[in-house]
Amino acid sequence: MSASTTHPQRFENRIALVTGGSRGIGRACCLRLAEEGARVAINYRQGKEDAEETLQQIRTVGGTGMLVQADVSSSEQVDRMVTEIEAEWGQVELLVNNSGIFSYEPHTELTEEAWRQMLEVNLTGTFLVTWRVREGMLQRNFGRIVNMSSLSGLMPRPMSIAYAVSKAGVVSFTQSTAVAWAGDNIRVNAIAPGLIDTEILSGVNQDDLDKIIQATPIPRMGKASEVASMVSFLLSEESSFTTGQTVVISGGRCMLP
Template sequence: MSIILNESAQKKSDTSSLVGKVAIITGGSRGIGSTIAKEMAKRGAEVVVNYNSSKEAADEVIYEIEEFGGTAISIQADVSNYEESLSLVEKTQEYFGKVDILINNAGITRDRTFRKLSEKEWTEVIDVNLNSIYHTTSAAINLMIEQEYGRIINISSIIGQAGGFGQTNYSASKAGMIGFTKSLALETARNGVTVNAVCPGYVATEMVQQIPEKAKEKIISKIPMQRLGTTSEIADAVLFLLNNSYITGQCININGGAYM
């Protein structure tokens, strides 16, 4: 029995090129998000750097992208808010004419043991980390289905897989992202839209650097590779997923062996 591939599947993809693609990166002004934004722009993507309050940091990312000849704009939106998320996608479509890629990266922590965790600390984390991906994705998904192309990548976490002491809120939000990813992937697989998650371990970002030194040393001692990850290593996985049309509903673990 012979299998005939469609024309798009027969073409050899250029893994170095995202020319002509329009991408939104939520929480793109710093850390993992800013590195993803810059690496995508280097490969030709037209990038929207979303930020909530750090305009100066977002402008710095835009400046760096423009310095190497890339195209990027920044758009302020609190993605925990449904209306602002809709506006983020609408403004992107108005400016660039379409939306091809959505990187749901925005996230916060409010670490506290569960017995001391307030309702506010629970809700803030769920709203920013989990509800936001409903907000942004619901705004973009029909555009992607209509054009029969889309890439959605949700930045989850090792904590959503293995748990973390004092992080029931964060762990629940990141585990929810994985379930969201798998279910939406099933629904959109026939429409040219892939939905995947990247699950970083401990990465050298501002969030991790705020951990007390002794606690950080303890964390590193439990990582088989004996070091923190880099934002570039996370961006590499995102780029890999963007350039593969036959991977969907998957979680790519990048954690130095800390969770297998």
């Protein structure tokens, strides 16, 4: 991301938490927010080396960051993570709920265990982190939240049933919390990315990827940096009259309404 495409210091001294920030879309979001002045807490579950690389990239562009390890599906670990951030910097003001898992298999291979894990990480994890930072945002009368949904949450996904349901839940969660907190100067929005070129696609057959690209009006995969640009916009005061929305970034493959 070149400096000319960012808005220097529009998040100056803001405290941001990006879950799943070690790579892919999460890393791009961390870098974008750091470039624009935020102090960025990079959450990761297992990939410490990837998280350290993200932190190094933040420092390279002159930003400030810290690593916070936690499984977002665990309320105890989420509480510990946010407590670490508060002790170091203060209360979280900008939250990007990006952490998630993905599966791609026929319904005949979907187990109850896999179903529960998908919802616990993608949906309950979004709830737990949001609920942990909510009180601080209410006390400060300020908060900006972006939840990462997916195009799969808006369209039928027979090869990713559990994933699609979890991401549809994120859309509903976004809408309801946006209305609940609108009077408290807390804005909540979501992003529904389409096919984005990140590691999460490693288990998807290349022929299937090619078919999706061919069906996309802008015939390519999206970039993580393009998603990060929308995250930055929704967290910023440029979107001050926008809340409860799910913004699709799909190259035109899905258009709302």
